Amino acid sequence: MKKIVYALIIIGFAWSCKDADQTDGTLKVVTTTTMITDLVENIGGEYIEVKGLMGSGVDPHLYKASEGDVNKLAHAHVIFYGGLHLEGKLVEVFEKMASQNLKTIPVSDALDEKTLIGSEFFASNYDPHIWFDVNNWELITQFVVDKLSEAKPEHKAAFEKNGLEYMAKLKTLNENIKNTISTLPAEKRILVTAHDAFSYFGQAYGFEVVGLQGLSTATEAGVQDVQKLATFIIDKQVKAIFIESSVPKRTIEALQAAVQSKGFDVQIGGTLYSDALGNAGTVEGTYIGMFTYNVNTIVNALK
Incomplete structure (x- = not known):
């Protein structure tokens, strides 16, 4: 075929x-x-x-x-x-x-x-x-x-x-991105997401980036991956973690539950656009609008 x-x-x-x-x-x-x-x-x-x-x-x-x-x-x-x-x-x-x-x-x-x-x-x-x-x-x-x-x-x-x-x-x-990020203290610039889509973002704008899954969403996160990242979040006192629009939210929800079971309250800071833009006809449906939205969502949640 x-x-x-x-x-x-x-x-x-x-x-x-x-x-x-x-x-x-x-x-x-x-x-x-x-x-x-x-x-x-x-x-x-x-x-x-x-x-x-x-x-x-x-x-x-x-x-x-x-x-x-x-x-x-x-x-x-x-x-x-x-x-x-x-x-x-x-x-x-x-x-x-x-x-x-x-x-x-x-x-x-x-x-x-x-x-x-x-x-x-x-x-x-x-x-x-x-x-x-x-x-x-x-x-x-x-x-x-x-x-x-x-x-x-x-x-x-x-x-x-x-x-x-x-x-x-x-x-x-x-x-504009750099100006917005400058309002977030350097020690709070830790971005935890569903998969490793934001490494270029981290390198360009000074964030430590950690994904639950690998670079491809075809890679499944196991129980050990969830527990390891939960420990990292607690050690680093990360305030919020993020869902991605093109990845099922259950992976991040499982991570949140694992962190909370250890006595630390981490919030879901919002949904980021990673491998796709927002709906056509919306601001987030453009590259510039998507990037602006992502940065505002990240900074506001981690402050």
Whole structure:
């Protein structure tokens, strides 16, 4: 069945690329995660048609392509995905396409490998949650500008203009994040979440970050993991821990219960957006809105 899916995608994709070369029509772009969809829409504007595979609250680590996704992929001119094995179940499909010289682009290629956070516990050996450092997202913005300009050179000026405007907003976001975090004492900057999605955030903004699960939500947390982290929370006097929108809340609730059973009252500080943005049409449904919301939620709960 997989071979049939690969063949359908590759045949359809090759035909759509040929068609794109022969017309001046709108560039058809497919994206995976909501973060990438938001970025590509900001840069491409009216000159591209973007179809995202994943919606709000969707876990990319466990996502499987549907029949509708196969149709979207087959008719795309360009596909942007995260890379670094973020989209675990789709990796084989994208690698198969790339081997046929089809336009599948991992946005992680924008970053120097030396700046990536490694992990001995994850298949790619690198943490794929690269969007949680705004500096990374600025580099990825320019990368997407360049790739869209290659695909549609007649609109290069528009893509570059949109890219510069968006990067200016990212710089403002970065300053606002730092200002908000500066109100939280350094000793309180300990972030405990459902899985290890926030290491780039911790590295960029001075937080100690601990996840109950590993980098991929496919990794299950055991009883020993819960007890070990419960002890850490008590030792560090962590005031609040956080649910993630794309991860079942039962894992953090189990951690809270384990801590409270030891006589320490830790609160659930709120829900953070990790592997997906909020609902489309809301402030949190944008990368900038999501990041602002997350930082405000973290700082307010840990103060």
